[in-house]
Amino acid sequence: MITADVEVAEKNFTFLLETKARKNLLYGSAGSAKSWAIAQFLLFEKFIQYPYSGIRILIIRKTGPALKDSCWQLMLDLIELYEIPDVKVNKSDLSLTWCRNKMIFKSLDDPNKIKSFERPNYIWIEEAIELTVQEYRQICLRLRGGNPIGVNQLFASFNPNDENSFLKDVVDNPPDDTAVCHSTYKDNPFNEPEYVAEIEGLQVQDWTYWLIYGLGIWATPTGIIYSNWDIVKDANWPTGFDEIIYGLDFGFTNPSALIEISIREMDLYIKELIYEKHLTTPMLISEMSKYPQVQNGLIYADSAQPATIEEIANDGRYAIQPADKGPNSVIEGIRAVMAYKLHIHEESVNLQKEIRGYKWRAGKNGDVLDKEMPVKFNDHLCDSLRMGVFTHGGANTPISLSWLK
Numbered sequence: 581m582i583t584a585d586v587e588v589a590e591k592n593f594t595f596l597l598e599t600k601a602r603k604n605l606l607y608g609s610a611g612s613a614k615s616w617a618i619a620q621f622l623l624f625e626k627f628i629q630y631p632y633s634g635i636r637i638l639i640i641r642k643t644g645p646a647l648k649d650s651c652w653q654l655m656l657d658l659i660e661l662y663e664i665p666d667v668k669v670n671k672s673d674l675s676l677t678w679c680r681n682k683m684i685f686k687s688l689d690d691p692n693k694i695k696s697f698e699r700p701n702y703i704w705i706e707e708a709i710e711l712t713v714q715e716y717r718q719i720c721l722r723l724r725g726g727n728p729i730g731v732n733q734l735f736a737s738f739n740p741n742d743e744n745s746f747l748k749d750v751v752d753n754p755p756d757d758t759a760v761c762h763s764t765y766k767d768n769p770f771n772e773p774e775y776v777a778e779i780e781g782l783q784v785q786d787w788t789y790w791l792i793y794g795l796g797i798w799a800t801p802t803g804i805i806y807s808n809w810d811i812v813k814d815a816n817w818p819t820g821f822d823e824i825i826y827g828l829d830f831g832f833t834n835p836s837a838l839i840e841i842s843i844r845e846m847d848l849y850i851k852e853l854i855y856e857k858h859l860t861t862p863m864l865i866s867e868m869s870k871y872p873q874v875q876n877g878l879i880y881a882d883s884a885q886p887a888t889i890e891e892i893a894n895d896g897r898y899a900i901q902p903a904d905k906g907p908n909s910v911i912e913g914i915r916a917v918m919a920y921k922l923h924i925h926e927e928s929v930n931l932q933k934e935i936r937g938y939k940w941r942a943g944k945n946g947d948v949l950d951k952e953m954p955v956k957f958n959d960h961l962c963d964s965l966r967m968g969v970f971t972h973g974g975a976n977t978p979i980s981l982s983w984l985k
Contacts, residue, residue, distance in 0.1 A: 587770070589763075589770065592763050592767065593620065601758055602731065603736070603755075604734065604735045605751060605760045607738050607796065609796035610739065610765060612765055615650070616654070619655055622639075622704060627683055630729045631681060632679050635682075636683075636684075636725070637683040637684070637704070638702070639655075639683065640685075640687070640703065646929040651706050659676075666678070688711070698725070699724055701725060701727045702732065702733055702735070703719060705736040709738040709742055709745050739796070740798040748798055765794070772833050774833040781956070786939070787942065787943055802946045803946075805940060808918060809935060811932065818849065821844050822845065823972075825878050825972050826874055827969075828881040829882050830864075830884075832859070832860075834960055836855075838854035839852050839965055840877075841968050846920050847921045848921070849923045850922060851927075852930055852931045852961055853868075854868065855961060861891045865895050880902075882963070882967065884905065901971075903971040904967075905967070910954070917965060922935075928961075931961045931962075934958050934959060935961075935962060939955055
């Protein structure tokens with residue numbers, strides 16, 4: 581059993597301990613500890629507890645950058661948090677080894693990556709909503725081979741944010757070999773009060789988001805703001821920009837978010853540099869120092885925290901100034917960003933997630949309530965982008981207003 585000093589979110593973790601089903605779906609709201617519970621379960625109850633069993637654990641996400649930023653980093657954080665000794669970490673092939681056990685992390689960028697890992701005993705698919713039904717079925721077929729410590733099992737975690745997903749029917753009518761666990765933020769006692777307040781605030785901001793991220797109920801977002809973007813691989817990232825600027829949104833319970841905005845005519849090439857919670861100002865400055873190029877550009881920062889801006893300026897390395905934040909700055913900033921074609925770096929996975937869900941507030945019937953105010957939820961990098969482009973001069977960009985109709 582798991583060591584006594586490891587704290588767990590009871591609902592999800594108990595489900596994982598008790599289920600004997602071959603396929604297991606854990607879905608629900610934001611902050612319900614689905615991923616955290618699966619990571620703890622696989623690490624402590626399988627990987628560490630039976631060191632000489634020779635079990636093989638495969639952890640999957642749709643893209644490589646998202647995989648590294650989520651599951652891989654979460655597992656490394658748990659190993660560090662609980663001071664687990666002697667786990668061999670191979671960063672080049674994203675694998676962990678403990679005695680005879682192997683845990684390997686693969687993305688679906690190249691299907692051959694999955695085929696190269698033979699006979700896993702346990703599979704975890706993070707954000708399974710991103711997969712097609714064909715990809716899901718192919719992964720299920722990989723679950724084979726002898727298991728000396730029990731039965732082979734698959735675990736899938738996701739938010740129910742696409743009613744057209746094949747997973748909805750599986751959840752609503754689970755086959756005999758499938759078990760389902762639904763959870764919400766109320767099942768996670770470790771959520772910070774500020775984060776709970778942010779989730780519960782969705783009740784008055786946007787009904788669809790309250791269903792998905794508050795109640796963990798199937799719904800499909802409407803009124804998405806940005807459609808003028810694509811993802812660019814690192815190998816295709818251009819050089820020789822007209823200007824490079826930076827946007828910075830401060831946070832603590834929420835992430836501090838620093839974004840690099842490279843301008844080339846009417847194209848913006850965008851990279852997230854920092855997206856991290858619980859950063860004090862000295863810690864934020866330390867993180868910024870990892871990106872020397874930031875010292876060569878102007879940073880437009882959230883004007884709501886002038887003391888933080890002053891402290892960064894006093895460091896002496898950064899040209900930082902408050903972003904324009906007037907009564908119409910949000911809608912004007914969105915207008916300014918919409919004037920450009922947006923190109924997002926493939927490794928900017930948090931920005932990709934935010935921009936896919938950045939939407940106008942909508943009511944219970946899905947009608948847009950306010951086409952001048954986006955939902956304030958998971959929008960920190962989008963705020964950094966908007967503030968940077970608008971303050972740098974985007975408010976004067978002549979564009980059509982047809983998108984407002």
